[in-house]
Amino acid sequence: MTRFRPCIDLHSGQVKQIVGGTLNSDNPDTLKTNFISPHPPAYFSKLYRENGLTGAHVIMLGPGNTEAAKEALAAWPRGLQVGGGINDKNAREWIDAGADKVIITSYLFPDGRFSQERLDAVLSSLGGDTSKLVIDLSCRRHPEEKKKEEGVWVVAMNKWQTLTDMEVNADSIKRLEPYCSEFLIHAADNEGLQGGIDSALVERLAEWCSVPVTYAGGGRNADDLEDVKRLSRGKVDLTIGSALDCFGGKGVTLAECVEWNRQQQQQ
Template identity: 45%
Template sequence: MRFRPCIDIHNGRVKQIVGSSLRDEGDSAKDNFVSEQDGAFYADLYRRYGLSGGHVIILNPVGSEHYEADLEQARRALGTFSGGLQLGGGVTPDNAQMFLEMGASQVIVTSYVFKDGRANMERLEKLTALVGKEHLTLDLSCKKTPDGEYFVVTDRWQKMTELRFCEETLEKLSGCCAEFLVHAADVEGKQHGIEEEVARICGSSPIPCTYAGGIASMEDIELLRKCGGGKVDFTVGSALDLFGGKLSFEELAGIK
């Protein structure tokens, strides 16, 4: 279990947002924190602390008026910590290699591998063949349905798919990628505690898995350790002191 830092980019700025508020229409989101620093600043900090495996996430869709500014922020971050950060946000076979050449250790994909709400194994296998399993992280961020089950969401957490987030899904998809990234989208950015069931399912993963969403205290991190059997890595956004929160970056950087 270790800390995986993040650099979230929206409207050309490094930000922390409330995940459930993100909308493509109007490029809108509820901001928790907007940084005066650029992506390279955070990438250099993570590099100096030896925190590899973090995530750079582009939150605007391709075609947004802000996408090129997002891309420039990502380029600076990846160039500053080459091989130390993963890149997600609009990844397809058309741009995956470009992101790897920018310096990403892995590309993070979700929306591309879903069609009409269903996982498209042909698309996933195509991307795996293109970049190599070792360079692919599959984003299985999820939301809870009224009947209490979790389903994968795509398109910046705005579309519910038909793929259930469960142990069987992790087992089935583990052969196509190197890691999973899972945002508990219902609590993302709200700092109200973790989704314990999501953390428990993450703990069943046969490959490395990173949990994100709701962490606000060291108690939440210990609960994640318990739920995930000590195997689940984690990321902290809005609650981190780097982004206006109270959790110490230096303390989390020491968790191995």
């Protein structure tokens, strides 16, 4: 059953909605921000909790977000997932701090190359409990024009700026599924643009994944929830960020998303 999943994106300790492709740590002047919330992270945790919106992810985009993330978790212990800078040394600490699950990406790709050893280390730090681990395979379309048109996606790390050696495809999904409870996949080229979802990626994810998967990137309104449901045959969840009214958007209200989830549960 497709459902709406919310998020809390943290940048420099504040809740923000950012155009994903502009998160260039080498040139902060290029950063494009859609929204900076006047509310603290805990405000959104409580909002999601009150509306029964489980499975939300808190993403720390760069340094300076640790306290903000802990504040969010404290407001809803075991209700949120947390990612951004997670590794084998701190994964357990985040679970102890109240995270339901931890999300990893960049740590798995030293120098842009996938490391099974690092994945094993993170899982070991969690006592081998795959139910506590989410693998983030956020990606960008292949830079070669032909492959871009064909629909080839490459895992992107370091705030979606560095392409790795792993494609998001049936083989990589099958390889990683035994080590996690779900996947989180941002289409970084679509993130924050409110220009629509990557329909081809949503369809492929439904074909490839046998564990829960959440897609984020380009969601504009409730119609996109219906599209993801149709394209994935109810197998893929959707995160909507910048278009939400609670993030300054005008495409859809949080109340509409809550109602949409309720209707899906009744079907």
